[in-house]
Amino acid sequence: MTDRDDTFELYDLxxxxxxxDRPMVCSHRAGDWFEVRGExxxxxxxxxxxxxxxxxxxxxxxxxxxxxxxxDWMTTDADIACPDPNCGARFRITRxxxxxxxxxxxxxxxxxxVSERPPAEGPPA
Numbered sequence: 800m801t802d803r804d805d806t807f808e809l810y811d812l813x814x815x816x817x818x819x820d821r822p823m824v825c826s827h828r829a830g831d832w833f834e835v836r837g838e839x840x841x842x843x844x845x846x847x848x849x850x851x852x853x854x855x856x857x858x859x860x861x862x863x864x865x866x867x868x869x870x871d872w873m874t875t876d877a878d879i880a881c882p883d884p885n886c887g888a889r890f891r892i893t894r895x896x897x898x899x900x901x902x903x904x905x906x907x908x909x910x911x912x913v914s915e916r917p918p919a920e921g922p923p924a
Contacts, residue, residue, distance in 0.1 A: 805902035807909050810862025810894040811865040812834050814856060817878065825849050834858050838905075855882040856890055863892050878916060 811834065818829035827850050833842045833848055856879060861881060867874040881888040902910045 802889060806888065807902070808866070808897045808899050809837060810866075810895050811896045811898055812860060812863055813893045813895050814860075815893070816889050817889040817891045819887040819889055823881075823888045824886045825852065825881060825883050827852065827881065827886070827888040833851065834895070836865065837900065847883075851882055852888070852890065855879070856892075 813832055815832040816823075816827045816829055822824050823829075826847060831846055831848065832843070833846075859873075859879065862873050869875075877893060878889045878891050881890070
């Protein structure tokens with residue numbers, strides 16, 4: 800990476816309500832969805848999405864946006880349970896494509912020069 804290369808990639812995501820053999824007791828409807836593109840959540844017109852389900856999903860979405868190794872559970876696990884223990888809904892998070900961003904377009908913090916950057920961390924030994 801040169802001093803001029805300030806790009807990074809994030810996955811676009813689609814989060815879809817999936818029915819199971821248990822009844823959905825919240826306001827979920829199978830097939831409802833929203834997308835994550837960069838920092839933005841995009842919802843279809845006239846579609847509601849549970850605040851409580853969204854609150855449970857939000858911490859996972861930035862991690863799912865980032866590249867991971869094949870053995871990481873964040874790579875393999877896609878279905879998340881509704882936070883209501885009595886609800887049978889699941890939310891499937893699917894990586895749908897990648898989008899390239901530039902550091903200078905998403906933060907006011909300057910990117911250090913290559914010589915000033917800390918060494919990249921590898922996996923734990």
